[in-house]
Amino acid sequence: MTPGAGCxxxxxxxxxxxxxxxxxxxxxxxxxxxxxxxxxxxxGIHERRIVDQPTQGTFTLxxxxxxxxxxxxxxxxxxxxxxxxxxxxxxxxxxxxxARVSAEVGATPAAAFDLVAACSGFVYSINVADSLVRSGxxxxxxxxxxxxxxxxxxxxxxxxxxxxxxxxxxxxLTRDEDQALGCLYQTMFADGSNWESLYMPRREYEIPQSDSxxxxxxxxxxxxxxxxxxxxVVKMRQMIQNALDETGLCPSQISQFICHQSNVRIIExxxxxxxxxxxxVYINIDKYxxxxxxxxxxxxxxLWRAGKIKRGDTVLFVAIGGGLTWATSVWxx
Ligand code: ACO
Numbered sequence: 001m002t003p004g005a006g007c008x009x010x011x012x013x014x015x016x017x018x019x020x021x022x023x024x025x026x027x028x029x030x031x032x033x034x035x036x037x038x039x040x041x042x043x044g045i046h047e048r049r050i051v052d053q054p055t056q057g058t059f060t061l062x063x064x065x066x067x068x069x070x071x072x073x074x075x076x077x078x079x080x081x082x083x084x085x086x087x088x089x090x091x092x093x094x095x096x097x098x099a100r101v102s103a104e105v106g107a108t109p110a111a112a113f114d115l116v117a118a119c120s121g122f123v124y125s126i127n128v129a130d131s132l133v134r135s136g137x138x139x140x141x142x143x144x145x146x147x148x149x150x151x152x153x154x155x156x157x158x159x160x161x162x163x164x165x166x167x168x169x170x171x172x173l174t175r176d177e178d179q180a181l182g183c184l185y186q187t188m189f190a191d192g193s194n195w196e197s198l199y200m201p202r203r204e205y206e207i208p209q210s211d212s213x214x215x216x217x218x219x220x221x222x223x224x225x226x227x228x229x230x231x232x233v234v235k236m237r238q239m240i241q242n243a244l245d246e247t248g249l250c251p252s253q254i255s256q257f258i259c260h261q262s263n264v265r266i267i268e269x270x271x272x273x274x275x276x277x278x279x280x281v282y283i284n285i286d287k288y289x290x291x292x293x294x295x296x297x298x299x300x301x302x303l304w305r306a307g308k309i310k311r312g313d314t315v316l317f318v319a320i321g322g323g324l325t326w327a328t329s330v331w332x333x
Contacts, residue, residue, distance in 0.1 A: 013073025044264025086121025119321025169297015
């Protein structure tokens with residue numbers, strides 16, 4: 001096949017990883033002034049997974065998820081020529097998480113870089129990876145979305161800490177002769193003017209004036225939940241509608257709408273307004289919380305392994321996150 005000339009892109013393998021430790025709402029009740037009832041009613045979350053050893057984190061979860069995706073694909077790591085890790089919780093900014101993950105799984109000297117788009121990171125990354133394969137430059141790309149949010153949470157901030165968990169999802173994408181396979185439609189957007197609604201300051205002077213009266217912990221996530229909620233609840237519905245309009249697909253032609261798990265109310269509002277069948281809009285936030293860049297890949301892997309999506313299906317990925325960022329991706333599997 002001529003590199004890049006009219007190729008398709010196959011999702012050759014899928015994998016995910018979550019830490020073993022379960023943090024329930026009852027556990028949070030002991031740590032802060034909150035209740036299971038408040039959390040479930042406002043977010044749909046009952047429990048989440050968190051890392052509980054210093055040796056665990058974004059790096060280890062990413063390695064585990066990518067190894068599983070390679071195993072699912074029946075491929076060796078040295079067949080990859082690029083590794084992308086979407087994360088906002090990398091242990092270090094240099095080296096990238098991707099470079100260490102690539103070395104750990106055995107993909108060296110594959111190219112490697114991290115992609116920062118918060119909760120939209122996995123969807124951004126599969127969009128970028130699909131385009132890179134189609135450009136002819138890469139044949140096999142490992143994409144990981146991973147965030148160990150518990151490592152950047154201030155558990156003194158009850159309006160935020162109850163939302164998040166840790167997870168990684170991964171796919172291995174390969175060039176394919178079947179041009180029908182791969183990304184049929186993609187969007188990626190950002191509006192940095194709204195960055196203050198979700199940010200992680202590294203230095204005191206990065207804390208915006210609007211937060212100067214609040215107790216902000218350096219290195220921890222800060223969120224204006226109500227603002228994000230209002231933005232996301234409208235945007236998620238619009239993004240799905242736009243994807244359907246622009247691809248000409250109707251909901252019955254989509255096997256699963258795989259949404260970032262930010263808050264069950266955001267997902268259900270989009271689902272109900274668009275009249276989508278509940279069994280086509282996967283929800284696992286009850287058990288895993290919001291794992292930022294990990295969530296969409298985790299959902300995809302669970303659906304894949306449960307046989308709820310299969311080769312030949314069309315799926316729609318959609319996510320909204322810090323930046324603010326938002327992205328959609330429609331794939332023929
Ligand atoms: N337990 C009990 N009470 C609480 C808690 C808690 N954990 N947290 C806040 N409250 C109280 C507040 O103090 C407030 O009390 P007051 O009215 O006496 O002042 C009241 O509950 C309402 O607080 P709000 O923050 O306005 O609550 P809201 O209904 O907006 O729910 C939530 C908060 C769940 C965070 C919601 O805004 C939300 O889900 N936002 C979207 C968040 C999101 O999706 N973030 C991620 C997107 S980007 C990404 O994924 C990285």
